[in-house]
Amino acid sequence: MQIEIFCVVKNVAYECEPSSYSSEHDARGIYLTRVCDRCREAKLSTYRPEVLTNPRYQVDELIDGDDFPWS
Ligand SMILES: [Zn+2]
Numbered sequence: 001m002q003i004e005i006f007c008v009v010k011n012v013a014y015e016c017e018p019s020s021y022s023s024e025h026d027a028r029g030i031y032l033t034r035v036c037d038r039c040r041e042a043k044l045s046t047y048r049p050e051v052l053t054n055p056r057y058q059v060d061e062l063i064d065g066d067d068f069p070w071s
Pocket of ligand 1: 006007016035036037038040
């Protein structure tokens with residue numbers, strides 16, 4: 001029985017190679033996703049370039065103490 005694994009990136013399906021899977025991390029060392037040789041470029045292109053290269057990239061999520069109900 002053959003297991004076929006596909007990654008779908010931007011509505012394109014990539015036939016993945018489990019043997020070449022590796023974990024991708026951003027410039028801060030935070031785990032992003034699992035990629036194989038075939039879908040690596042496509043997956044990483046979905047991230048902003050600075051996330052991958054600049055450890056001081058701006059985070060979109062609003063981290064603001066004023067939003068906490070107990071503050
Ligand atoms: Zn893949």
